[in-house]
Amino acid sequence: MKKLFLKMGILFLIALAFLFVLELGSLLPETSGFINRLTQSEEYVSEGSGYDSINPKIERVRTEDGTTVLVIGDSVANQFFGSLDEEYPDVCVVTSYAAINITGQYMLAMEWLKYHEDATDVYIIMLPTSMARTFDTYWTYPHGVIPFALNDIFVYLDDETIDQMGSVFGKVFLKKPVVRLIQDSAFNRKMYLNYLDLYREDYVQGNPFEISEKYLLMLKYECEKRGVRFHLLASPAGDAQVEEHKQLHEEFAQTQLEAFFPEYFDSIYYFPNDMTSDGQHLSTDYANREMMDEIIREAYDVGNVPFNGFWK
Amino acid sequence: MNLSKTVLLIISLVLYASLDICALTILLGTIVLTYVGSITIAKARDEGKPIISKGVFLFIVLCFISVFIIFRQRFIQLSFFPIGFSFYSLQALGYVIDVYRGASPEKNLLNYALYVSYFPTVLSGPIQMRTGLLEKINRGPVYSYESAKKGLYMIAYGLFAKFVVADRLAGVVDYAFDYYYAQTGLALALGEVCYCIRLYADFMGYSCIAIGASAVLGYELSPNFRRPFFSKSMRELWSRWHISLMNWFKEYVYKPVSGDKRGGYRTLTGILVVFIVSGLWHGFGLTFIVWGLLNGLVRVVETCVYRGQKAKGIKEKCGSLINAFRIIRTCFVFWFVFIFFRSESVIQALDIISRIFTKPEIVTSFTDGRIKLGWTKFQWIHMLLGILVIFVVDFLQEKGIKLTDRFAKLPVLIRWGVYVAYIVFMILVYICFFGGDAGRFMYTRF
Numbered sequence: 001m002k003k004l005f006l007k008m009g010i011l012f013l014i015a016l017a018f019l020f021v022l023e024l025g026s027l028l029p030e031t032s033g034f035i036n037r038l039t040q041s042e043e044y045v046s047e048g049s050g051y052d053s054i055n056p057k058i059e060r061v062r063t064e065d066g067t068t069v070l071v072i073g074d075s076v077a078n079q080f081f082g083s084l085d086e087e088y089p090d091v092c093v094v095t096s097y098a099a100i101n102i103t104g105q106y107m108l109a110m111e112w113l114k115y116h117e118d119a120t121d122v123y124i125i126m127l128p129t130s131m132a133r134t135f136d137t138y139w140t141y142p143h144g145v146i147p148f149a150l151n152d153i154f155v156y157l158d159d160e161t162i163d164q165m166g167s168v169f170g171k172v173f174l175k176k177p178v179v180r181l182i183q184d185s186a187f188n189r190k191m192y193l194n195y196l197d198l199y200r201e202d203y204v205q206g207n208p209f210e211i212s213e214k215y216l217l218m219l220k221y222e223c224e225k226r227g228v229r230f231h232l233l234a235s236p237a238g239d240a241q242v243e244e245h246k247q248l249h250e251e252f253a254q255t256q257l258e259a260f261f262p263e264y265f266d267s268i269y270y271f272p273n274d275m276t277s278d279g280q281h282l283s284t285d286y287a288n289r290e291m292m293d294e295i296i297r298e299a300y301d302v303g304n305v306p307f308n309g310f311w312k
Numbered sequence: 313m314n315l316s317k318t319v320l321l322i323i324s325l326v327l328y329a330s331l332d333i334c335a336l337t338i339l340l341g342t343i344v345l346t347y348v349g350s351i352t353i354a355k356a357r358d359e360g361k362p363i364i365s366k367g368v369f370l371f372i373v374l375c376f377i378s379v380f381i382i383f384r385q386r387f388i389q390l391s392f393f394p395i396g397f398s399f400y401s402l403q404a405l406g407y408v409i410d411v412y413r414g415a416s417p418e419k420n421l422l423n424y425a426l427y428v429s430y431f432p433t434v435l436s437g438p439i440q441m442r443t444g445l446l447e448k449i450n451r452g453p454v455y456s457y458e459s460a461k462k463g464l465y466m467i468a469y470g471l472f473a474k475f476v477v478a479d480r481l482a483g484v485v486d487y488a489f490d491y492y493y494a495q496t497g498l499a500l501a502l503g504e505v506c507y508c509i510r511l512y513a514d515f516m517g518y519s520c521i522a523i524g525a526s527a528v529l530g531y532e533l534s535p536n537f538r539r540p541f542f543s544k545s546m547r548e549l550w551s552r553w554h555i556s557l558m559n560w561f562k563e564y565v566y567k568p569v570s571g572d573k574r575g576g577y578r579t580l581t582g583i584l585v586v587f588i589v590s591g592l593w594h595g596f597g598l599t600f601i602v603w604g605l606l607n608g609l610v611r612v613v614e615t616c617v618y619r620g621q622k623a624k625g626i627k628e629k630c631g632s633l634i635n636a637f638r639i640i641r642t643c644f645v646f647w648f649v650f651i652f653f654r655s656e657s658v659i660q661a662l663d664i665i666s667r668i669f670t671k672p673e674i675v676t677s678f679t680d681g682r683i684k685l686g687w688t689k690f691q692w693i694h695m696l697l698g699i700l701v702i703f704v705v706d707f708l709q710e711k712g713i714k715l716t717d718r719f720a721k722l723p724v725l726i727r728w729g730v731y732v733a734y735i736v737f738m739i740l741v742y743i744c745f746f747g748g749d750a751g752r753f754m755y756t757r758f
Contacts (some may be wrong), residue, residue, distance in 0.1 A: 040744040194747025
């Protein structure tokens with residue numbers, strides 16, 4: 001039997017050696033193409049990944065360009081406001097998408113504040129559903145962890161948040177060297193992202209706005225500390241979301257966010273669902289500058305709510 | 313109980329609990345109920361109290377039937393049908409029936425607990441009779457290098473059958489059946505062939521893994537599959553397919569129904585009842601009952617034809633061509649009845665059968681590519697190679713060639729080359745098919 005265990009041990013080492021060769025091959029530029037084909041990881045090559053989308057935004061917020069107004073937010077905000085910085089040179093628009101979570105929005109804002117001492121305003125424009133996002137096993141890691149960990153701006157997150165993320169992703173997978181290994185290898189990305197999807201669970205928030213409550217209030221505090229005005233605005237929404245938003249408002253009202261942002265839910269501007277492609281974003285027929293400007297004017301000049309947006 | 317058995321029992325219970333901690337209570341409950349019940353039955357029997365003996369026996373049988381039939385659907389809806397219950401419950405129930413019939417009960421609770429919860433077999437069998445595994449547990453494990461080596465070969469083969477063939481075929485089968493209304497008859501026929509192969513590779517593979525693991529642990533188990541697709545009749549097929557389950561039904565359902573007398577209507581009734589109960593054991597739905605009934609009817613017809621030939625003195629013809637015909641005929645019948653087994657409803661099964669035989673659309677299947685059932689040519693080639701391996705192994709074994717013995721005689725370099733190639737191959741297969749589409753991780757809504 002000792003002989004059997006010895007043979008099994010040798011075979012186990014051979015298996016480990018093969019895995020090591022695969023790992024090394026997937027990281028080296030000369031062999032990564034072959035390893036990707038061998039392991040059917042070609043779809044996981046990094047072009048178009050979260051890092052490619054978010055890294056330019058991190059670089060943008062770090063650029064000392066003299067902008068005094070920051071606009072961040074979800075993909076709906078990106079659709080409406082994403083191109084407006086061409087029109088307003090003192091505005092830095094780095095809207096992205098909900099997948100980076102509120103923690104990603106917070107890190108972008110904090111980094112921008114660090115490099116822009118003359119800042120006057122920070123706008124965060126999001127749908128309630130975007131604010132209610134938790135750390136999930138699909139999108140958070142590629143979009144909300146990799147770009148930020150690789151740019152060393154995870155330091156803005158507190159220990160409790162790191163623990164919460166760690167409960168989903170594993171703490172070791174939040175460390176920069178490990179994140180680098182995953183980002184640089186399509187094979188690693190395939191194995192790890194699918195491992196998350198199959199074997200890990202999303203972080204369960206006590207309240208849908210548990211994470212947002214902390215980081216929105218922290219951002220508000222950081223802004224006020226610097227004499228910067230902080231604005232939380234709602235992205236315009238398709239009217240199919242009315243019921244869902246009503247339910248989220250009940251949860252929102254149980255947090256401190258209600259006290260600090262009492263008009264948030266009431267200020268949501270709804271447009272006909274027929275104008276959307278997916279219930280949230282405008283379809284290509286309506287996603288033109290003229291229509292979007294009209295919606296912005298309607299959305300942010302509603303009733304008695306005095307939004308003094310940067311576009312005025 | 314010696315240390316190795318104690319450790320094995322702890323490992324079995326911990327592994328089971330790691331899969332489903334709630335189901336562990338059902339497993340432990342089954343062990344305690346049948347252990348205490350069997351001792352009570354034996355004691356009452358020995359003391360001449362048949363009413364108590366019969367009462368306890370009927371109570372235990374009713375408990376099992378209740379969980380199975382009355383609560384099965386409800387438990388499945390609540391996602392609480394205890395994993396492996398279908399298998400270990402038969403094992404425990406068979407043991408109780410044996411004791412009721414006169415066998416001595418197992419006095420050692422830990423030995424009995426190990427018999428029911430034995431981790432290689434607790435989830436999906438093979439179902440072990442009291443005279444098999446329990447007696448071996450009492451005797452203790454028998455370790456040997458040769459049987460452990462053969463066990464590892466079986467595990468390796470089982471992993472190949474399950475992960476390379478069965479798990480990959482699942483996608484094609486689901487594609488065919490979930491969208492059956494959009495498939496040609498020929499594509500559906502192919503989908504059903506894939507289902508039969510998938511079922512075999514999956515179950516045979518798992519059985520190989522279980523039997524191989526048990527061999528390494530020192531307990532030899534009987535085979536659960538014996539090349540069923542080389543059977544020349546359905547009678548032979550059911551003696552080669554899921555052997556442990558059919559043996560259990562033969563012992564505890566067929567014999568009581570058919571009685572000791574061979575022949576006559578009781579035999580035929582016994583056959584029908586076995587297959588209907590077998591259908592119900594697989595699932596409490598009409599498709600499974602129809603599947604069982606069809607199998608039973610085929611077996612009854614075969615038995616009647618066989619008896620008729622025997623009565624007239626007609627000898628069964630032999631010859632390669634005739635045997636090949638019989639094998640193909642048996643495979644066809646198997647393929648046909650399992651359409652009901654796979655379908656969501658009897659209506660769907662009948663619709664599929666109708667499409668296969670009335671709308672095969674042979675040419676269209678190839679011209680519009682529906683014959684590929686969503687796979688690429690590359691995937692089909694790989695799958696056919698995998699199926700070919702299983703077929704070749706079965707064929708060689710059917711010819712009486714003991715592959716493990718032949719392999720052991722090969723030069724050491726070749727053997728190690730095969731080991732390394734196998735490991736590299738299995739790792740690559742696992743990696744290649746791990747997870748799903750990469751697009752799920754891309755947040756494309758901007």
